[in-house]
Amino acid sequence: xxxxxxxxKAILESTLKLIKENGFHGTPMSQxxxxxxxxxxxxxxxxxxxxxxIMELYTYTQHRLLDAILANSHxxxxxxxxxxxxxxxxxxxxxxxxxxLFFMEQFVNSPYYNRFSKEQDERFQKEVFQFIASxxxxxxxxxxxxxxxxxxxxxxxxxxxxxxxxxRVTLTDEExxxxxxxxxxxxxxx
Amino acid sequence: xxxxxxxxKAILESTLKLIKENGFHGTPMSQxxxxxxxxxxxxxxxxxxxxxxIMELYTYTQHRLLDAILANSHxxxxxxxxxxxxxxxxxxxxxxxxxxLFFMEQFVNSPYYNRFSKEQDERFQKEVFQFIASxxxxxxxxxxxxxxxxxxxxxxxxxxxxxxxxxRVTLTDEExxxxxxxxxxxxxxx
DNA sequence: CGCGACCGAATGAACGTTCAATAGAAAGAA
DNA sequence: TTCTTTCTATTGAACGTTCATTCGGTCGCG
Numbered sequence: 001x002x003x004x005x006x007x008x009k010a011i012l013e014s015t016l017k018l019i020k021e022n023g024f025h026g027t028p029m030s031q032x033x034x035x036x037x038x039x040x041x042x043x044x045x046x047x048x049x050x051x052x053x054i055m056e057l058y059t060y061t062q063h064r065l066l067d068a069i070l071a072n073s074h075x076x077x078x079x080x081x082x083x084x085x086x087x088x089x090x091x092x093x094x095x096x097x098x099x100x101l102f103f104m105e106q107f108v109n110s111p112y113y114n115r116f117s118k119e120q121d122e123r124f125q126k127e128v129f130q131f132i133a134s135x136x137x138x139x140x141x142x143x144x145x146x147x148x149x150x151x152x153x154x155x156x157x158x159x160x161x162x163x164x165x166x167x168r169v170t171l172t173d174e175e176x177x178x179x180x181x182x183x184x185x186x187x188x189x190x
Numbered sequence: 191x192x193x194x195x196x197x198x199k200a201i202l203e204s205t206l207k208l209i210k211e212n213g214f215h216g217t218p219m220s221q222x223x224x225x226x227x228x229x230x231x232x233x234x235x236x237x238x239x240x241x242x243x244i245m246e247l248y249t250y251t252q253h254r255l256l257d258a259i260l261a262n263s264h265x266x267x268x269x270x271x272x273x274x275x276x277x278x279x280x281x282x283x284x285x286x287x288x289x290x291l292f293f294m295e296q297f298v299n300s301p302y303y304n305r306f307s308k309e310q311d312e313r314f315q316k317e318v319f320q321f322i323a324s325x326x327x328x329x330x331x332x333x334x335x336x337x338x339x340x341x342x343x344x345x346x347x348x349x350x351x352x353x354x355x356x357x358r359v360t361l362t363d364e365e366x367x368x369x370x371x372x373x374x375x376x377x378x379x380x
Numbered sequence: 381c382g383c384g385a386c387c388g389a390a391t392g393a394a395c396g397t398t399c400a401a402t403a404g405a406a407a408g409a410a
Numbered sequence: 411t412t413c414t415t416t417c418t419a420t421t422g423a424a425c426g427t428t429c430a431t432t433c434g435g436t437c438g439c440g
Contacts, residue, residue, distance in 0.1 A: 021301065023214070028395055028396080029397080033422095041398080042419075044396095045420075049396080050395095050396065106296070109292060109295040147353065148361075151352070152350065152372070155349035159344075162341075169338065171338075175338075179338075182342070186375050187376075219429075220428095220430090230430085234430090
C-alpha cells in the first residue's frame, strides 16, 4: 500500500465526513479545503478533479473496511465460526465508522459506481468471495449462484448497521449474534 | 390519492429517469423541463424548489411500490405463502422499475432522507410492518425486534433486484423462489 | 374581463478549477 | 560552509461556467 501524504489523507478524511453529512452536491471543494486545513488549490495537487477525489475516496474506504475485517479473522476456526466472525466484524466496522458506511452506500448507488471497473471491486472482495464460494462447494452453504449469495450476505450486514445508526436502536452484542444466526440459517444448506 | 395533473406527473417521471441515469447533481432543472416537455418555469408552478420536487418524488415512488405490492396480495393464503408472495412481488417490482429502485436507494442514503419524517415513512409501510409483527407475535417468525426484522427482509429484496439489474444475471422465477426460501429460512422460528 | 396555467430569457449566486506568486527544501558549485 | 539553482508543495484570489430560481408576459378558458 502506498504511503499517503498527510495532507492527502486529511483531504480524504474531510471529504468523507462532509459527504456523509451533506451528500455529494452539498460538499463544495471550498468546504473540503477548509475542513482539511489546506487551500483550495492544494486539493488539485493531489487529485485531478472532484470526481477523481471521490473515486479515490472509494478505494480508500474499501481498504479501511478490508483491513478491519481481515484483522479479525483467525486461522483454524471452523466454517460456521468464521462465518459469524466475518459477518459480525463487518457489521461492527460499519457501526464504528458511520461515515464510511454512508459514503459507500451513496457511492454505489450513484453514477460514479458505473465508471468503477467491476474487476477492481472484485479484487477487493476476493478473500471474502472465495470464502463463500468454498462454503458452497463443500456443501456447507446452500447451492446457489455465489455472487448472489455473497451480495445477500453483505447487504444484510449493511442493513443491520443502518438500523443501529439511523433508528438509534442500539444493537447489543447479543442481538448481533442473533442476526448473524438468522443470516446463517438462511444460507446454510438444508 | 390526489389526482395528479398531467404535467406534474410528466415532471415527476422525467426527474425519476434522469436521477437514475445521472444522480441528483447530474440532473439540472433545465433538463427535467426539457424531458418533461415543459418550460423551466412551469416546474415552479408545481413545486416550490428542486428539493421539494425530490421529496415529493419519494412519496410518489412509495405509492407506486405499495400499490404494486398490495395489488398482488390475496386474502386467505397461509402465512408462509403470503410471505413468499409479498417478498417476490417486491423484488419483481424493483426489477420491472429500475428507476424507482435506484432513485429510492439514492434518496434514503442522502441527506434528504433525514428531513423526511419517519412517521410518514412508516405509515406507508404499515400494512407490511403489521404483517411481519403478527408473524412474530404468533410465533411463526423468530422472536426479534420487529423493525429490525422488517428492514432485513426489505433489504434482501433490494439486493436481489440490484444483482439482477447491475450484474446482468437474469434471475429466473425459480431463483426468486429460492431466494425467498432463503430469506424465509432465516426469519422463520426454529 | 379575470384568472390560472404556462413560457423562457434574464439574473445572480455558487461552485469547480486555474494560475501567477511564494516559500522552502534539496542538490550542486565554489 | 555559503551562494545559486531547481523543483515541489502550497496558497488564495480570480475566472468562467453552470444552475436554480424569478418574473414580466402570453395564451386560453369561463
